[in-house]
Amino acid sequence: DGGITQSPKYLFRKEGQNVTLSCEQNLNHDAMYWYRQDPGQGLRLIYYSQIVNDFQKGDIAEGYSVSREKKESFPLTVTSAQKNPTAFYLCASNRDSKFTDTQYFGPGTRLTVL
Amino acid sequence: GDSVTQMEGPVTLSEEAFLTINCTYTATGYPSLFWYVQYPGEGLQLLLKATKADDKGSNKGFEATYRKETTSFHLEKGSVQVSDSAVYFCALRIPNSGGSNYKLTFGKGTLLTVNP
Numbered sequence: 001d002g003g004i005t006q007s008p009k010y011l012f013r014k015e016g017q018n019v020t021l022s023c024e025q026n027l028n029h030d031a032m033y034w035y036r037q038d039p040g041q042g043l044r045l046i047y048y049s050q051i052v053n054d055f056q057k058g059d060i061a062e063g064y065s066v067s068r069e070k071k072e073s074f075p076l077t078v079t080s081a082q083k084n085p086t087a088f089y090l091c092a093s094n095r096d097s098k099f100t101d102t103q104y105f106g107p108g109t110r111l112t113v114l
Numbered sequence: 115g116d117s118v119t120q121m122e123g124p125v126t127l128s129e130e131a132f133l134t135i136n137c138t139y140t141a142t143g144y145p146s147l148f149w150y151v152q153y154p155g156e157g158l159q160l161l162l163k164a165t166k167a168d169d170k171g172s173n174k175g176f177e178a179t180y181r182k183e184t185t186s187f188h189l190e191k192g193s194v195q196v197s198d199s200a201v202y203f204c205a206l207r208i209p210n211s212g213g214s215n216y217k218l219t220f221g222k223g224t225l226l227t228v229n230p
Binding site: 004006033040041042043045048058090092102103104105106107108 | 148150155156157158159160163203217218220221222223
């Protein structure tokens with residue numbers, strides 16, 4: 001079945017540690033996104049990538065880094081520079097199209113900093 | 115900038131009640147509009163969408179009409195079920211613009227609880 005997988009589902013990190021969240025899609029989509037969800041805040045865009053080896057900062061990129069070495073993979077690293085990393089992280093993808101298109105979301109990773 | 119405003123929740127209804135969740139938007143271009151649903155502990159799923167004025171999106175008994183004159187995209191369902199309990203997000207996207215406008219701009223979400 002085609003879709004987006006995120007792992008792990010739950011992740012715990014000690015303060016000062018970097019951690020990497022996985023996102024894989026087998027939909028052959030060109031564009032991929034990382035969002036952060038906080039209670040009562042909706043979703044905010046962290047980074048996005050429209051093609052392999054290229055990515056752009058979103059609205060809240062500080063303290064995060066990404067890579068896009070393969071079309072199907074878009075890992076997110078939460079660094080120690082992120083002041084408040086505890087949140088629910090969602091990965092999404094869509095076809096690279098200038099026209100209206102649906103973004104498909106993964107099941108999310110809940111990160112807790114201890 | 116672009117923004118989406120949803121009615122604040124939580125919304126609590128009895129089964130078979132009528133549902134309306136208000137959504138209004140501000141956009142510099144001609145957005146496409148979406149409703150996404152998030153069940154507890156899960157990611158978001160597209161519920162319905164509309165791409166131009168007066169379009170009606172519908173799915174699973176939910177409907178929303180793109181009203182350009184009132185910049186609104188209210189979500190409605192005639193008879194809710196317990197299984198509809200979830201968080202509902204209104205979102206917009208500006209097509210044909212490239213760059214960061216490929217992103218979706220989300221409202222803050224509305225929690226719906228349906229009691230038996």
